[in-house]
Amino acid sequence: MVRRLPRKDVAIVGLGWTxxxxxxxxxxxxLDVVAIERGPWRDTATDFNIGxxxxxxxxxxxxxIFLRTRQETLTMRNNSSQTALPIRRWGSFLPGNGVGGxxxxxxxxxxxxxxDDFRLRSKMIERYGEGIxxxxxxxxxxxxxxxxxxxxxDKFEYVLGISGKAGNIKGQTQAGGNPFEGSRxxxxxxxxxxxxxxxxxxxxxxxxxGLHPFPRPSANLSSAYTNPYGCSMAPCTYCGxxxxxxCSNYSKSSPQTCVLPALxxxxxxxxxxxxxxxxxxxxxxxxxxxxxxxxxxNGEEWEQPADLVLLCAYxxxxxxxxxxxxxGKPYDAGxxxxxxGRNYAYQTGSGxxxxxxxxxxxxxxxxxSLGAALDDYxxxxxxxxxxxxxxxxxxxxxxxxxxxIMYRPTPRGTPTWGSAWKxxxxxxxxxxxxxxxxxxxxxxxxxxxxxxxxxxxxxxRPLMRMTFDYQPNxxxxxxxxxxxxxxxxxxxxxxxxxxxxxxxxxxxVPYQSTHNTGGTVTGSDPKTSVLNRYLQSWDVPNVFVMxxxxxxxxxxxxxxxxxxxxxxxxxxxxxxxxxxxxxxxVQQ
Amino acid sequence: MHTDDRSAMRAKFAPPTExxxxxxxxxxxxxxxxALLITTTxxxxxxxxxxxxxxxxxxYPVTPVVPGGWLFFTADEAAVVDAIIDRLIPADxxxxxxxxxxxxxxxxxxxxGPYGGHxxxxxxxxxxxxxxxxxxxxxxxxxxxxxxQGLAALAAYCKANFGGRSFVDxxxxxxxxxxxxxxxxxxxxxxxxxxxxxxxxxxxxxxGFFADPIYGGNKDMAGWKLIGFPGVRYDFRDVxxxxxxxxxxxxxxxxxxxxxxxx
Numbered sequence: 001m002v003r004r005l006p007r008k009d010v011a012i013v014g015l016g017w018t019x020x021x022x023x024x025x026x027x028x029x030x031l032d033v034v035a036i037e038r039g040p041w042r043d044t045a046t047d048f049n050i051g052x053x054x055x056x057x058x059x060x061x062x063x064x065i066f067l068r069t070r071q072e073t074l075t076m077r078n079n080s081s082q083t084a085l086p087i088r089r090w091g092s093f094l095p096g097n098g099v100g101g102x103x104x105x106x107x108x109x110x111x112x113x114x115x116d117d118f119r120l121r122s123k124m125i126e127r128y129g130e131g132i133x134x135x136x137x138x139x140x141x142x143x144x145x146x147x148x149x150x151x152x153x154d155k156f157e158y159v160l161g162i163s164g165k166a167g168n169i170k171g172q173t174q175a176g177g178n179p180f181e182g183s184r185x186x187x188x189x190x191x192x193x194x195x196x197x198x199x200x201x202x203x204x205x206x207x208x209x210g211l212h213p214f215p216r217p218s219a220n221l222s223s224a225y226t227n228p229y230g231c232s233m234a235p236c237t238y239c240g241x242x243x244x245x246x247c248s249n250y251s252k253s254s255p256q257t258c259v260l261p262a263l264x265x266x267x268x269x270x271x272x273x274x275x276x277x278x279x280x281x282x283x284x285x286x287x288x289x290x291x292x293x294x295x296x297x298n299g300e301e302w303e304q305p306a307d308l309v310l311l312c313a314y315x316x317x318x319x320x321x322x323x324x325x326x327x328g329k330p331y332d333a334g335x336x337x338x339x340x341g342r343n344y345a346y347q348t349g350s351g352x353x354x355x356x357x358x359x360x361x362x363x364x365x366x367x368x369s370l371g372a373a374l375d376d377y378x379x380x381x382x383x384x385x386x387x388x389x390x391x392x393x394x395x396x397x398x399x400x401x402x403x404x405i406m407y408r409p410t411p412r413g414t415p416t417w418g419s420a421w422k423x424x425x426x427x428x429x430x431x432x433x434x435x436x437x438x439x440x441x442x443x444x445x446x447x448x449x450x451x452x453x454x455x456x457x458x459x460x461r462p463l464m465r466m467t468f469d470y471q472p473n474x475x476x477x478x479x480x481x482x483x484x485x486x487x488x489x490x491x492x493x494x495x496x497x498x499x500x501x502x503x504x505x506x507x508x509v510p511y512q513s514t515h516n517t518g519g520t521v522t523g524s525d526p527k528t529s530v531l532n533r534y535l536q537s538w539d540v541p542n543v544f545v546m547x548x549x550x551x552x553x554x555x556x557x558x559x560x561x562x563x564x565x566x567x568x569x570x571x572x573x574x575x576x577x578x579x580x581x582x583x584x585x586v587q588q
Numbered sequence: 589m590h591t592d593d594r595s596a597m598r599a600k601f602a603p604p605t606e607x608x609x610x611x612x613x614x615x616x617x618x619x620x621x622x623a624l625l626i627t628t629t630x631x632x633x634x635x636x637x638x639x640x641x642x643x644x645x646x647x648y649p650v651t652p653v654v655p656g657g658w659l660f661f662t663a664d665e666a667a668v669v670d671a672i673i674d675r676l677i678p679a680d681x682x683x684x685x686x687x688x689x690x691x692x693x694x695x696x697x698x699x700x701g702p703y704g705g706h707x708x709x710x711x712x713x714x715x716x717x718x719x720x721x722x723x724x725x726x727x728x729x730x731x732x733x734x735x736x737q738g739l740a741a742l743a744a745y746c747k748a749n750f751g752g753r754s755f756v757d758x759x760x761x762x763x764x765x766x767x768x769x770x771x772x773x774x775x776x777x778x779x780x781x782x783x784x785x786x787x788x789x790x791x792x793x794x795x796g797f798f799a800d801p802i803y804g805g806n807k808d809m810a811g812w813k814l815i816g817f818p819g820v821r822y823d824f825r826d827v828x829x830x831x832x833x834x835x836x837x838x839x840x841x842x843x844x845x846x847x848x849x850x851x
Binding site: 040041043045046047049050051052054055056057058061062063068069070073076077078082083085086087088089091194195196197200237238239240241249260261264265267269270271272273274275297359360361362364365366402403404405408416417418419421422423425426429430454455456505506507508509 | 634635636637638639640641642643646647648649650675676677678680682703706707708709710711712714716719720721722723724725726764767771790793794795798799800802803811812814815816817818819820821822823824825827828829831832833834835842
């Protein structure tokens with residue numbers, strides 16, 4: 001028996017980055033907002049306490065603060081001829097759970113995508129002709145440009161206090177920054193982080209090769225900072241417990257450090273935690289959302305009526321909620337028709353491991369976003385003509401941590417146990433570094449999300465099924481990048497190097513990247529997108545969807561900067577257009 | 589249900605039969621109850637509005653493992669695990685091995701907690717008999733079942749192939765040969781995958797040797813000393829300011845250093 005609660009102006013599903021920003025800004029617009037979050041409330045002082053937080057086994061290995069697969073998981077297969085099976089233990093990616101979401105346990109690498117990334121299809125065809133487009137691709141231009149998003153990237157970066165060095169201010173190239181980046185209105189709010197010895201070698205070697213290294217933009221703050229919401233942060237101490245952990249030091253930008261202290265003071269805001277939204281309810285004709293249904297901590301079901309429904313869960317779960325609610329036509333890989341679940345993409349990882357003699361890299365003195373990067377091989381910053389692939393990668397030399405259960409590299413061929421292993425693990429720890437390439441993945445007809453026919457969650461709803469594999473274009477790109485990485489590693493003075501090619505087929509076991517994109521993509525054409533350019537559902541205009549599920553394909557960067565920019569962009573449209581005249585913001 | 593409150597989740601993390609050294613657990617349960625508010629709307633939910641739900645001294649520590657005795661293993665099983673991990677990470681001129689570092693205790697206590705039962709994992713069937721290698725964990729066997737059945741299968745294998753002897757009684761060379769065969773999956777146990785047992789013990793041994801000593805392994809931070817990991821020192825700005833210098837301070841764990849005495 002579902003019981004109905006009094007109406008709210010706005011119901012937000014998920015209280016991570018996008019949900020907390022939307023909630024705060026819409027409360028300030030005078031609306032009554034309820035955020036419904038399936039995990040627990042989490043706070044720095046209690047949940048990320050310095051006396052308990054730096055615990056590798058509990059957080060990094062046993063996944064204490066992540067979504068538990070028992071709560072929800074996906075099934076996976078590499079192609080549609082196979083039978084998908086549930087991901088029983090997270091590996092390749094790690095969805096968050098609870099207030100703060102993945103924004104509490106991320107590393108904090110906060111990029112802007114390049115201007116070319118937003119018009120990838122047009123740009124590639126203009127420069128190289130149709131022939132370069134990979135077989136089976138569904139690459140499409142974004143419905144908004146970099147220039148349109150720039151003020152919203154800026155806003156997000158200033159809320160987070162990002163530490164970095166601009167490479168392009170108002171069209172003027174800035175020494176020490178990324179010369180390939182799109183023009184920005186002003187510099188980062190805080191200076192770049194200090195770099196370690198390995199990055200010193202990397203920057204010198206790369207510059208010597210004519211490349212353009214720079215300190216990467218970081219949400220681990222280089223100095224104390226108070227953001228426009230009045231939230232204060234402390235400088236990072238390079239403790240090396242960022243990804244998979246909450247920051248105990250108020251140094252890593254997160255909903256906890258940057259938004260929630262301001263949000264809870266809004267008198268018309270309410271969060272309900274440990275409540276799982278099971279579906280968005282629709283009007284009889286299916287053209288308007290009437291609210292959401294959720295199950296509370298006691299297993300009781302409630303209907304929360306609302307005028308506006310914002311899906312702000314982790315991208316993958318926004319896709320599933322759309323499928324379970326019947327909003328938008330589900331994608332059918334057989335016919336290529338339908339849109340929800342279409343254009344799922346991911347990222348490639350490749351690179352080179354470099355072994356040195358007589359150095360102390362001190363890998364434990366690290367931070368999630370510490371590192372030097374270069375963009376010479378990203379997006380269309382280089383001539384793709386001779387290589388025959390589209391896309392690119394950001395290349396990085398970084399230490400996010402030296403935590404020894406998971407980080408204890410040995411040269412290939414070393415025994416995995418015994419005295420010989422012991423000797424190797426001891427000798428290698430201080431003298432190994434990595435040059436890595438995080439590469440784009442295009443969207444393809446063959447890679448998609450739909451509902452699984454067999455496996456169900458605890459509430460009896462079908463799990464979502466992920467059908468994904470790396471396509472020849474990505475394999476070619478990633479392996480070419482690995483060679484670029486190895487050349488830099490050699491120039492750094494490595495005694496020996498090992499090249500790390502892309503692992504194929506895609507495997508759910510080793511951690512690769514929590515940069516899952518697509519499934520509810522934004523676009524100009526309702527036949528190939530779920531959302532219009534304001535991230536508003538084409539079919540149900542009082543539903544907006546935030547997060548990386550809106551990306552038409554993935555770029556060679558971490559997605560959160562773009563997720564944040566898109567959130568402020570959609571918010572701007574909601575505040576300035578939608579609230580004045582509720583309805584479709586783009587006519588079909 | 590998946591909606592256990594977080595104090596229950598935290599409580600499950602530690603072996604239930606141990607006495608907590610901090611009185612946090614019961615206090616947190618109390619707080620969790622207090623957080624169940626009846627809202628103005630009548631709905632039972634954990635509601636946060638107007639203030640952060642934060643109280644002084646509230647935190648969620650784990651319960652430190654107290655060595656001594658076995659909570660999951662039989663004495664015979666523990667002796668075999670001791671013997672296996674002593675080959676995986678032996679004591680040698682580079683320092684103590686897994687056995688001296690409490691790793692068997694670590695594994696025993698882990699098996700009694702939520703990890704041992706795969707409590708947090710999706711364990712609904714059907715379980716595929718022939719999953720793709722890319723699909724990862726697909727066995728219905730929990731770690732507790734893997735150890736119980738795997739160690740029994742190893743005992744039977746040793747008895748049949750080494751003249752009635754136990755793994756414990758084999759020569760170092762025979763132990764290593766057998767473990768290498770298990771690692772590759774070349775050794776066939778009756779009714780159990782030798783490789784599954786090897787992987788379970790190997791993974792847990794590495795975890796125990798390098799995890800914070802609060803979990804019972806990595807005694808005196810032997811694993812951290814082996815590679816030079818300084819532990820939870822929290823502030824390495826001095827290291828960043830002095831690139832390429834050897835780090836000389838000893839490691840620190842969540843409970844400090846042995847030299848600081850028992851807390």
